Structures are given as C-alpha cells and as structure tokens.
Amino acid sequence: MKFRIYRYNPDVDQKPYMQDYELNDVESGMMLLGALLKIKDTIDETLSFRRSCGEGVCGSDSMNINGINGLACITAVAGLKQPVEIRPLPGLPVIRDLIVDMEQFYQNYRDVKPYLVVDDPMPEAELAQTPEQRDKLDGLYECILCACCSTQCPSFWWNPDKYLGPAALLQASRFIEDSRDQATEERLAALEGPFKLFRCHTIMNCVQVCPKGLNPTLAINNIKKKMVKRSL
C-alpha cells in the first residue's frame, strides 16, 4: 500500500516536501494509525505524529487524510485512495511533519470559559437535572478537542484569532444548554460582534469531518437563535 506523507523538520529542511512510503503487509482491518506506526517502526523512525489512545477518544492523531480531516486511529486504510496523501491539519502552524501547534485552537477554547458556573450555594448532594435536561447535552459534551472541525473551516482559516471556530462554539453551547449553568447571559453577551460567532457561514465542513459525529453547525445555530431572542 502506498502512502505520500508531508514532511517538514525546521531543524534541517528549508521547506516542506512530500515523501513516499510503501507497506507490503497491510493486514485486513488495519487502521491508518497502525500503518503510520508500522512505517515509523520499520522504515523511518523520524516520521513524527501525535498518538495516544488508539481508539478515537483522546483526539491526539487528527490529521488531513486525502484532503479530509480525521483521526488516523479510526480511519480504516482499506477504503482509502492510493497513494494515501497525509498532511498536517490545515490552518495551524506546523511544528514538525504531521504535528501542528494547537495553541490558537486551545486559546479559543479557553475564551468561551468552558466550565460550569454556579453562583448559588452548592447543595450537599448533586444539583438536580432531569433526564430531558441532561439529554440536551448529548451531541455537545462528547467533543474530544481533536480540532478536525475548526481546521476544516474556511472562516477559521481566515480569522483564527477572531472567529472562535466550531469546536470552541460547540463548547459554548454545551454550557449554555446546561440547566445547571448560571452564566447564560454572560456567555451570550461574550459572543456578540461580527466575528466570534457570526463568522460562521454555515459551510458545514465541521459536521462533515467530525470523527465523533457531532454537529457544531446545529449548536452554533442554536446559540444564534438564543442571541436573537435575547436582543428582542
């Protein structure tokens, strides 16, 4: 099986280049991460990428696979067009090979104050929440911060420091929708202005690539509705 992989090490390379690799024994059911590990272990130790859980829950091995962002560990190699072209996530600075600098992405995440705010005194036991209220968090809390969505979003590419991007906005929605949270007003107010939220042009790349099957566009639209209601 043939692979064409983006290489760049600022220590030695003037500019990035694509390198070809070939694996002869690709087992059935092999995931792309397995193939990359095999290349690293048996052909080229210098090939660099992040990885951890290997089962799609930690969000480490996000990359651009044949033009589409995804997690290597849950992408089967069997269905991929050859040579499989693998690049780092677009729109973020490359540190080395498939490893990007995620700081801007994390900064945007921190900007939405992604933590539960409760002003009232805490009860001795749990804060009550009905199953219906809890259901509203489904599709929001499962985000693994892999950045596949934000780095496939043209609005984020043009204004990564002004537009928060789908991942951060999904988190904003996760707390706006949480019946226990008491900072809804502040959260909505913080998203005012032309950029932070409203640069979403409903291109929906985020929905297409999310490896967890989440729908950031829907979350963003729900926030927009709440903001309209608030301004009336």
Place this chain on the structure above:
Amino acid sequence: MPDIPRRQFDSLIIGAGGGGLRAALQLSNADASVAVVSKVFPTRSHTVAAQGGMNAALANVLPDNWHWHMFDTVKGSDYLGDQDAIEYMCRAAPKAVYELEHYGVPFSRMDNGSIYQRPFGGQSQDFGGDQAARTCAAADRTGHAILHSLYQQNIRAKTHFFDEYFAVDLLKDQQGNILGALVFNIHNGEPVVIEAKTTLLATGGAGQIFRTTTNALINTGDGMSMALRAGVPLQDMEFFQFHPTGIAGRGMLITEGARGEGGYLINADGERLMERYAPKAKDLASRDVVSRAIATEVREGRGCGPNKDHVMLKLDHLGEDVIQKRLPGIRQTCITFIGIDPAKAPVPIFPTAHYTMGGIPTNRDGQVVVPVKETPEEPVPGLYAAGECACVSVHGANRLGGNSLLDIVVFGRAAANHIIDYLSENRYHRRLDSDSLEPALQRMQRWDKRANGDGESVSVLRDELKAVMENHCSVFRNEDVLTAGVAKVEALVERFKDARINDDSAVFNTARVEALELENLFGVALATIHSAQARKESRGAHSRIDYTERDDKNWMRHSLYSLEVGVDYKPVRTKPISVDSFPPKARVY
C-alpha cells in the same frame, strides 16, 4: 551546576489525568502555585478512556451504604487491600462524586433528577447479599466526562500547565528530600529544572508492557520507573488486571457496564458460561474470576470462532434503545474496529491487559512510603503519588470495576490536602545541588547523538518485551514459564544498553520520547515478573497453576520490588480507621 533554566513552584504534579488534575485543582483553589507537567495535552490522558463509571454508595437506585462498598472492595482485593485506605475511599466516595457533579460532569440521570447508577461486578448489598447498583455513570463515557470537567475547572483556577513536557527523573538531595524533577520540552528538546517543595507522581499505569492491552500508547509507567530509580520500591506489581472483555485480538475495551446493563458471556455451545463459575453473581463476578473463566473455557476447547480462541459477549437482547442510550461509545467502537453492531450480533471478546494494581507505595494521605530499618512505611519527604501509578493499596490483588475513577479523585484530593499542610510547615525551597541532576541529564542526553548503528532499534526491543510479558506473565502462570520470562526480560534489559535511535533532532523528537518510555517499561516489567515469580500462591489476578490456593499464613503480605534488593515484603494494613476489620474468607461469587 549545569546551565539549565529553572522554574520554582510550591508543588509539582507529574501527569495530567484525573488524579493529577484533581490534586492540581485542590492546590490551585488553596492558592498554592502548581506546575502540572504532562507529556500529552491533559485531555489526551488515559482517564479519558474510562467508560463504565465511578463507584459511590449514593443509593440512588438500590439501597446502599459505604460500609457495604468497603466490604465488597476488601473481598474483591482478595484481602490484600489495606483496610484503612479502603474505608477512607469508600466513605469519601459520595462527596467525591458530588464534587465532580458540581464541577460540571454531565452524569446520566434518574427521573427524579439524581445521578444514574448501574450495577457493576463484585457489588453487593448488605455484605455479600443481592446485587448493588453503585456505579455512577455518564453513559459509557464517564472518564471522558470527568477528565474534561477537571481540566475545565483547572482552566478556571489558572493552574500552570507544562503541556507536552516529558519528565525524566526526580531530583533529590543527600538527606533524601525530593526537590522536583528534570523535565524537557518535547517541542524543542530544551531541559528545564522544576524545583518544588512537593512532587506528586500521577503518571498512570503501564499496560504497554503487554502486547494486547486496553491501554493507550502513552501508558508506559514513567512515574513508577522514576520512583524505582530514586530508590523507591514498587509494591504488588505481580497483580496486573486482565479485563474480561477486550475485543478479541484487538484489545479495545468493552466496559463492564455492558454486563451491568444485562449483557452476558456465551461459549461455543451457546452456554451462559458464568453460571458454572459464579452461580450467584454470574457475569457480574469480580474481574479476575470472569477472566479466568473465559481463559479456562478457551483452554478446554469451548472457545468460539475458527481458532476457538475467544468467547462472545451477547448484548443484542437489550434492544437498540438501551444500547444507544447507555452504551453508545462501545457500540461505535465495535462498529469501527470489527464491523459488528452489538445491537444486532454478539461481540468476540477475550481477557486483555488493563490495569496495574501495584505501584508506588503510599499511605492514605498519598505520601510515598518506604521501609526504613524496622519501620515498613516511612514517608519520603516531599514525594507523593496518586492514582494508577500509586499503590495505597485500595485494590490489593484485584480491582473492582468503578473503583479506579474513584481512587484517582479521592486520593488526588487527599494527597493535595496533605501537601497543603506540608507547605505550611515547609515555607522555603531546599537547596538543590547537582548530584542527582547529573544522572538525569545523562539519561536524557544519551539519545542526543546519532548512534553508530551497532545497537538494536527501540521498536524491536519494545515488541519483544511485550511478547515476552504476554507469553510469560499472563492470566495463568507457573514457575517454569515465569523463570524463563525473568531471564528473557533481563536479557532484553542488557540489549537495551546498546539500543539506538535514528533521530537526533531537537524538534518534537518522538523517537527519543519512545526510547525513554521503553526504559521505563523495562523497570515496570522487571518489577512485575520478578514479583510474580516470587509469589507462590494464587490470589486475585495472580493465578499460579502450580500453587492454586490462596495462602494467607505465608502470603497475606505486600510485595516490594527494588533495584537494590529485589523482592521483599511488608504487612497488609488490616486495621480500618473506625470499623472492625474484615478477616480473610473464601471468595465466592
């Protein structure tokens, strides 16, 4: 003193999983300055993969009591757990869950708005009576929900994170005080000395010593091996948990919650096999019991598939609604990795390396303790450990499902509280000399220069180690196999001295990280297989076919493995804090 940048904090935490983050939050909230060093961004830590839930006697679904939880945990530990620590954990559990809920963890809910709890293995009401429902769950993504909420709260608390920094070794002075650690920034290879009045190891487990494992690639026992090199023995390392339901041949975890929700195991004859091994608890017996049952079925020829090498987990009778509501994550995992929808067909499973019961010995305040002359447990000043890398020991010879998420938050918090006291009595940093810095630097710099090519590669040695551990230190063990295994691991350690890497870049050098990780895996593997060979009895997860019985007279004691003296022992703390001790009894489920 080498010219290396230095940073000073009150407290250093190594590891940013649930244990490290819970401790960091407690310390930040107490206005201590905290540095959290993690080789991965915090939400990539392995806590994220925990599925089924966290035990606490909330009694939201069925009657419950912390004392029943304590009994189950002592029995589950096969009487090797320390009963003071177990009492402490079980009593603290409800408050620990409520705190997490207040931090924002999106637990699943009951109709009355309280936290949903599911039945898990080894749980009983009234000291061995009917099945209990003690495991607080956020669908089957409880670890993800807890880890993200704890990280989020640390953002609020402005904890100082060193993301993608690798900890090389602990630094200590002549008197044995731990003064921080040498770390390096993976992004640019630059070393940094982090000086701290206290250091907490929260580096997680070491499942990567085995070939087939539910563990993440990062679970390489770094903190355990750092402790070993600092002269701290590792405790009870022969007790490694094999989870009954890893996906056969692949290793992905299928939560015990799948059986808690009503799933069960069948063999090639379609028989519910657990009825023979645990007539009462059946599929919700302790993990060691279920794993042995599956391995026995396969050994006796009743395995499924063309090679008769696994059994089946049946879930389809639960209905698609229950599976989608309660087990959405494992459903997706099965579809992705083996193309089977558990709502439609049974899932092939086999026991898979899962959890390191042993680790760095601590007391219930999280202080690392070592034998000094006649005292079996003397605290090492300034050094703490919590979570899977530690051995308090609340899990003894076999951990109950749902007790590991509990362990990390309870003892992360307890360690932080002790650290706060320690800081109030130790207001200034002690002087750091270069004695312990030199070997740490050498260990790191060994991989800087391109080697000449006569040694073997890191990946070849790592693959061999994992195969040796799987073949020689698995579910069933005996003297001959273990003795051969010890020799093989020691031979690999020798060969590692000439190992090489072919990457000398300073920028995000993952080959160097993997080399340092392999060195850590060797420390853990040595401790595990030596301790296993030395223990001539069967207890919990340590099953010897040549010593099939538990032997309380000779072996109800903790193993301690150190590089200096090999295997030694210390007594179990059988006295709880406030209640009567649970004396050892035959374990029947």
